[in-house]
Amino acid sequence: MYLWIKAFHIMAVVTWFAGLFYLPRLFVYHAMSEDQISRDRFKIMERKLYRGIMTPSMVVAVGLGIWMLILMPQWLQQGWLHAKLALVALLVIYHFLCGAQLRRFASDSNTRSHVFYRWFNEAPVLVLVGAILLVVLKPF
Numbered sequence: 001m002y003l004w005i006k007a008f009h010i011m012a013v014v015t016w017f018a019g020l021f022y023l024p025r026l027f028v029y030h031a032m033s034e035d036q037i038s039r040d041r042f043k044i045m046e047r048k049l050y051r052g053i054m055t056p057s058m059v060v061a062v063g064l065g066i067w068m069l070i071l072m073p074q075w076l077q078q079g080w081l082h083a084k085l086a087l088v089a090l091l092v093i094y095h096f097l098c099g100a101q102l103r104r105f106a107s108d109s110n111t112r113s114h115v116f117y118r119w120f121n122e123a124p125v126l127v128l129v130g131a132i133l134l135v136v137l138k139p140f
């Protein structure tokens with residue numbers, strides 16, 4: 001049972017990250033676009049990615065993670081898990097920051113440049129590297 005939950009946890013994490021990497025990339029192109037037809041197309045792509053893929057994946061990934069901890073409560077005593085949960089908290093904040101940017105684009109009121117979104121796009125990479133090393137190596 002536990003391994004089934006873990007397998008689906010990893011699938012949800014993969015699909016969540018697909019969106020966490022691609023949505024800010026869409027923001028880069030959206031911030032560079034100069035005609036209304038392109039902007040309207042980006043708005044639809046962004047909304048479907050965020051609401052259809054990213055938010056459901058986040059809910060499933062976090063829900064299954066919590067379920068594993070209910071089955072393995074001894075991990076709640078361990079440092080690697082505390083560090084991982086801190087990274088997950090940052091990732092959830094990042095997710096909602098993406099949602100806030102999405103709403104700005106949806107009302108054509110984005111003021112940030114494509115360069116900003118290129119840097120913004122790098123943040124989840126750091127969380128991914130840290131979280132994977134923590135869960136696989138369990139260094140402390």
Ligand code: HEM
Nearest residue numbers: 010013061062065066068069088091127128131132135136
């Ligand atoms: C509240 C959110 C989360 C909780 C409570 C949680 C908890 C857990 C737990 C208890 C395990 C089992 C560890 C093991 O069997 O050794 C696990 C595995 C895993 N988690 Fe999460 N997790 C969460 C979110 C995430 C996120 C955001 C990522 C990706 C960055 C992630 C990536 C993984 C991976 C790759 C594994 C498999 C590790 C392995 O089999 O060695 N998790 N998670």
